[in-house]
Amino acid sequence: MKHIIILGDGMADWPVESLGGKTLLQAAHTPYMDKLACMGRNGRLVTVAPGFHPGSEVANMSVLGYNLPKVYEGRGPLEAASIGIDLKPDELALRCNIICIADEKIKNHSAGHITTEEADVLVKFLQENLGSERIHFHTGVQYRHLLVIKGGNKHLECTPPHDVPGQPFRPLLVKPTATDSLQQPEEERLTPQETADLINDLILKSQELLKSHPINLKRISEGKDPANSIWPWGGGYRPQMELLSEKFPQVKQGDVISAVDLINGIGYYAGLRRLTVEGATGLYDTNYENKVKAALEALKTDDFVYLHIEASDEAGHEGNIPLKIKTIENLDSRAVGPIYEAVKDWKEPVAIAVLPDHPTPCVHRTHTAEPVPFLMWHPGIEPDGVQTFDEVAACEGCYGVMKEDEFINEFLKD
Numbered sequence: 001m002k003h004i005i006i007l008g009d010g011m012a013d014w015p016v017e018s019l020g021g022k023t024l025l026q027a028a029h030t031p032y033m034d035k036l037a038c039m040g041r042n043g044r045l046v047t048v049a050p051g052f053h054p055g056s057e058v059a060n061m062s063v064l065g066y067n068l069p070k071v072y073e074g075r076g077p078l079e080a081a082s083i084g085i086d087l088k089p090d091e092l093a094l095r096c097n098i099i100c101i102a103d104e105k106i107k108n109h110s111a112g113h114i115t116t117e118e119a120d121v122l123v124k125f126l127q128e129n130l131g132s133e134r135i136h137f138h139t140g141v142q143y144r145h146l147l148v149i150k151g152g153n154k155h156l157e158c159t160p161p162h163d164v165p166g167q168p169f170r171p172l173l174v175k176p177t178a179t180d181s182l183q184q185p186e187e188e189r190l191t192p193q194e195t196a197d198l199i200n201d202l203i204l205k206s207q208e209l210l211k212s213h214p215i216n217l218k219r220i221s222e223g224k225d226p227a228n229s230i231w232p233w234g235g236g237y238r239p240q241m242e243l244l245s246e247k248f249p250q251v252k253q254g255d256v257i258s259a260v261d262l263i264n265g266i267g268y269y270a271g272l273r274r275l276t277v278e279g280a281t282g283l284y285d286t287n288y289e290n291k292v293k294a295a296l297e298a299l300k301t302d303d304f305v306y307l308h309i310e311a312s313d314e315a316g317h318e319g320n321i322p323l324k325i326k327t328i329e330n331l332d333s334r335a336v337g338p339i340y341e342a343v344k345d346w347k348e349p350v351a352i353a354v355l356p357d358h359p360t361p362c363v364h365r366t367h368t369a370e371p372v373p374f375l376m377w378h379p380g381i382e383p384d385g386v387q388t389f390d391e392v393a394a395c396e397g398c399y400g401v402m403k404e405d406e407f408i409n410e411f412l413k414d
């Protein structure tokens with residue numbers, strides 16, 4: 001049996017008063033997800049282990065069954081792997097957003113969804129002016145880039161910028177962790193305080209450099225948000241992750257399809273082949289059809305596909321309820337439906353799982369840690385009686401609440 005996980009990033013939500021107390025999944029028209037839930041089995045999955053921030057990297061690693069306390073190192077190392085940077089043991093990698101600051105507050109975490117082409121010019125400009133033997137800026141995708149610090153220390157308190165829209169940025173600057181034992185210098189590394197001071201200096205210097213850059217002057221003239229500050233966070237060292245094929249020998253070759261660097265980085269360390277898709281954006285205008293085509297082609301020869309679609313998460317961060325409902329419906333009609341229709345009669349059966357990685361409630365505009373609904377279906381599975389796919393219906397599923405590697409073990413057992 002072949003297997004595909006279709007993951008709608010941030011798709012889960014909270015009940016919304018304007019929707020009559022329904023969640024967005026309940027309000028959306030999702031005939032294919034409902035059909036698979038009805039024909040298959042359902043449950044909820046805890047994707048955020050105790051003590052961890054509900055980030056996409058945490059949640060997606062949990063979906064794949066990784067033991068977070070053992071392997072988690074933050075977003076930075078995952079995104080480094082995604083863009084082809086082989087971290088050395090003494091290097092600290094941090095996600096480096098390019099953000100918009102207005103009136104001393106974080107206006108948004110994406111500089112108004114700056115394009116990769118614009119951001120590449122700014123990242124190279126920052127490297128030219130702030131880079132050194134110790135400091136290296138690397139271009140990623142859109143607003144998501146990378147800062148690598150040779151000898152940097154990971155014991156830092158960094159605030160994800162998408163968690164704090166509208167808040168003053170200065171109180172949110174990087175701090176060393178409060179635990180005294182972590183304040184001791186590590187061999188060949190800066191102390192946590194020295195690393196925090198270095199990063200904060202880079203943030204403030206980036207603001208001076210970027211405010212008058214031609215890219216930003218042009219964006220302002222066009223009524224767009226300027227990309228006027230960096231914001232590093234999610235730092236860590238190179239992780240030690242077991243290949244998915246080592247844990248599941250039936251996964252001889254697997255693939256990851258995503259427009260998001262950190263997901264591709266997880267795939268890299270999991271031993272999955274990255275499939276690049278033309279038109280994949282990480283937003284609501286992503287090319288669903290090309291992603292589906294790539295997934296189906298991969299399933300013809302390979303054993304496992306992890307299809308990640310980011311759109312609902314971005315709509316949740318924007319607090320845009322109609323847009324998020326549309327992204328959920330797009331996932332259903334343009335991804336789940338075509339994949340099911342294509343594989344349902346294949347000679348070699350295909351198992352399908354659908355789930356979010358975490359909720360991104362529109363009223364909250366950031367990630368939360370509640371268990372997420374999931375469905376599993378394959379030809380011949382015995383249904384559990386659940387009729388729709390949503391946060392409430394999943395509570396009646398036969399799988400109950402799963403955690404740690406229970407979901408992936410169940411999904412890949414056949």
